[in-house]
Amino acid sequence: MGRRPGGRDPPAWGGPWTGLLLAASVLGSCLQLAPAQTPVTIVITPPSPVVGGDVSLAPQPPPENFLYCSWFRSATVTDGNSLILSYFQYPNPNQTNGSAHTGRETLGPGCALNIAGLTLNDTGNYTVLIPTATNPVRSITVVLRVSEPTSPPGLPPGTIVGIVIGSLAGAALLGGLLYFLLCKIGGERLRGPGAPSAGGCPEPWGPK
Known part of the structure; x- marks a missing residue:
């Protein structure tokens, strides 16, 4: 074989190139065989939590x-002062x-965070760190929004009872x-004009 113009020989593929190609082939095979990571989300139950109620923040699918x-x-997950709890x-x-545990937080199955007695101050970001054998650093963040409870449509039961009692008293x-007026008018017609009252009709507010 002759030399190329310029006097340089072609690269020797039997040298370090063989090792590099072998390493690239092995790495490519590992990447192709690695299973895809299932995306994890945080499900909030109930979806619209209110003050005084409870809520559950559950990773889905469960780890x-x-x-x-x-x-x-x-x-x-870098601020230690924001740590609520850890489960090993x-x-x-x-x-x-x-240090961020308030006494109202407990851990449920599948690393679910349960918060009781919600307040407006519970609104904010929550992040869970779930290391696994295949993914040593996996964190998921969710935004929790707590709102004031809304009054049900219509009047409260106490107000309805008061209205009913007031209506009955007014009707009585x-x-x-009305009975007193009809009695008076009927008596005057029977006696004629100028006749003295027989006193048969009761006074509307009792005898004087």
Whole structure:
């Protein structure tokens, strides 16, 4: 074989190039065989929480074979002061509360965060950190919005009862007054004009 113009030989593929190509081939095979990660979302139940009620923030689908999970009252997991609680599965199940724990937060199945007695201050970002064997750093953030409870349509039961009682009392008073007037008019017609009253009709508010 002759040399190329310029006096340089073609690269020797049997040298370091072989190792580089082998490493690239192995890496490509690993990337092709790696299973796709299932996206995880946080489901809020009920979807419209109100003051005084309860809420559950549950990762869906529920994580499997996780090492531990930690909930933060923030959009990141870097601020230790925002840690609500952490749950460790191994070697023994153990839960530790952080500085952002208010006493109203508990952990449910599948790393679900339950909050009781909601207040408007509970509105904000919540982030869960769920490391697994295949994904050592997995965090999901959700925004929780707590609103004031709305009054049901219509009047409160106490107001309705008051209206009914007032209506009945007014109807009774009106009926008594109407009876008195009819009695007076009927008596005067029977006796004729100028005749003295027989006193047969009662006074509308009792005898004087």
